[in-house]
Amino acid sequence: MSLRELARVVQTSEVTVRRDVRALEAEGLLDRRHGGAVLPGGFTRESGFPQKSHLATAEKTAIADLAAGLVEEGEAIVVGAGITTQELARRLARVPGLTVVTNSLLVAQALAHANRVEVVMTGGTLRGSNYALVGSGAEQSLQGLRVSKAFLSGSGLTAERGLSTSNMLSASVDRALVQAAAEVVVLADHTKLGTDTMFQTVPTDVITRLVTDEPPGHDDRAGTELQALADQGVQIAVAGAGGNPVGEPVPAARQQRSSSLPGPRRGQVAPGALRGMLGDQPAGAERGRVADLRRR
Numbered sequence: 148m149s150l151r152e153l154a155r156v157v158q159t160s161e162v163t164v165r166r167d168v169r170a171l172e173a174e175g176l177l178d179r180r181h182g183g184a185v186l187p188g189g190f191t192r193e194s195g196f197p198q199k200s201h202l203a204t205a206e207k208t209a210i211a212d213l214a215a216g217l218v219e220e221g222e223a224i225v226v227g228a229g230i231t232t233q234e235l236a237r238r239l240a241r242v243p244g245l246t247v248v249t250n251s252l253l254v255a256q257a258l259a260h261a262n263r264v265e266v267v268m269t270g271g272t273l274r275g276s277n278y279a280l281v282g283s284g285a286e287q288s289l290q291g292l293r294v295s296k297a298f299l300s301g302s303g304l305t306a307e308r309g310l311s312t313s314n315m316l317s318a319s320v321d322r323a324l325v326q327a328a329a330e331v332v333v334l335a336d337h338t339k340l341g342t343d344t345m346f347q348t349v350p351t352d353v354i355t356r357l358v359t360d361e362p363p364g365h366d367d368r369a370g371t372e373l374q375a376l377a378d379q380g381v382q383i384a385v386a387g388a389g390g391n392p393v394g395e396p397v398p399a400a401r402q403q404r405s406s407s408l409p410g411p412r413r414g415q416v417a418p419g420a421l422r423g424m425l426g427d428q429p430a431g432a433e434r435g436r437v438a439d440l441r442r443r
Contacts, residue, residue, distance in 0.1 A: 149183040169365070178342075206336040206360040209386035211235040214298060214334055214358045220244050222295050225324045226254050228279035228317065229300030231334040233257055240264060248294060248327070250285050250320055252278040274316065281316035289323040297328030299349065303342030304335045304357070306375035310349040318346035330355040337362040340369040356382040 154164045168184050171177050177184045211234035218224060221244035226232050228251035236254040239245060240261035249255055250269040258266045271285030299321055301310040310333050312318045325331050331354050340359065357376060362369035377383050 148185075153184070206338075206386075207231045207234050209360055210334050210336060210358050211238055213384055213386040214332065215239060215242075217296070217332060217356070217358075218242055218245065222246070223248070224294050225249065225289075225292075225297045225327055227251065227297070227299040227321055227324050228253070228277050229334070231300045231336070232298055235298055235334065246294075248289075248292065250280040250324070252280070269320075271320070274314075277317070279317060279320070281314075281320050285320045286323045289320075289327050292327040294328050296330045296332055297324050298332050298334060299324065300334045301348055302339065302344040304333065304339050304372070304376075305341060305343050306351055306372055306379055308343055308347050309351040309354060310335070311344040311347050313344040313346070315346050318348045321348040325349055325353060332356045332358060334358050336360050337366060337369040340372040351376065351379050351381065354381050356384060358384045358386065361385050361387065 150161045150164050150168070153168070154161045157164065168177065168179055172179050172184075177186065207230055210231055214235050215238035218239060220242055222242075223246040225248045226236060226239075227249070232251065233253040236247070236249075236251075236257035239247065240258055243263040245263070246265045246267065247254070247258060248267045248269070250271060252273070255266050255268055258264050269280050269285040269288040271280030271288070272282040273279075274281045299310065301321070302312045304310050310321075312321065325348070331349055333349065333354050333356070335357065337360050340362065354376075357373075359373070362373070373383060
């Protein structure tokens, strides 16, 4: 549910609901997402295209802006399905001599009128929820292909398992896309960091670079996950929500296992401190709203 809908149900402000949702997450009763909350655990049914297209839109735009700078004139790349990869494709229309292999109808549509870009689509069966071609036909059409980079999105990203998705057919095609590329670039906004879903697509040690946005200061889970990914050699590029990069790609070599991520920001809550802060909440109407949300 969105914060707006929760505020309407319990008849209070979104600011208050945001604080109450944070308290419920600390108790393990739900997981916060950008602009709302979901049932706990990442192994949930995948949202459809209409729902996903309205989540973290500014962040996805900023990520696409930064990722487009990684593509050079005359390259051959593969681009997987997703809202963020669709945003990336819109920016790739200006890159001359580019060849884009994709299983996404949305990516192909974004490049349909780009005269200087050649678009190659896989075969396969159409999956309507994300407008992607999946199945054995898609996988077979990728055999023998070799490109410089693969740009992929997914449902979740953790340092332990890497990129994952909640659909088996989509995961299988994404793995075929990865096998065709010399480098793997993952596009994931901060709401996906620390989320683990059913089917692994890209192990962490295969991810060359992560392009993401800067997590909010109160999002300790995303910050911790970014640090863990960097410690495992993933190069991190952080974009601002306004569309301007706030951090260039980190050029740390994998074998160095080092991180160039910034330290804690002023006012950032340290991991574990949130529960202590919540213990000082007044016992009046605020706790009543938390209880009301818990019952619902």
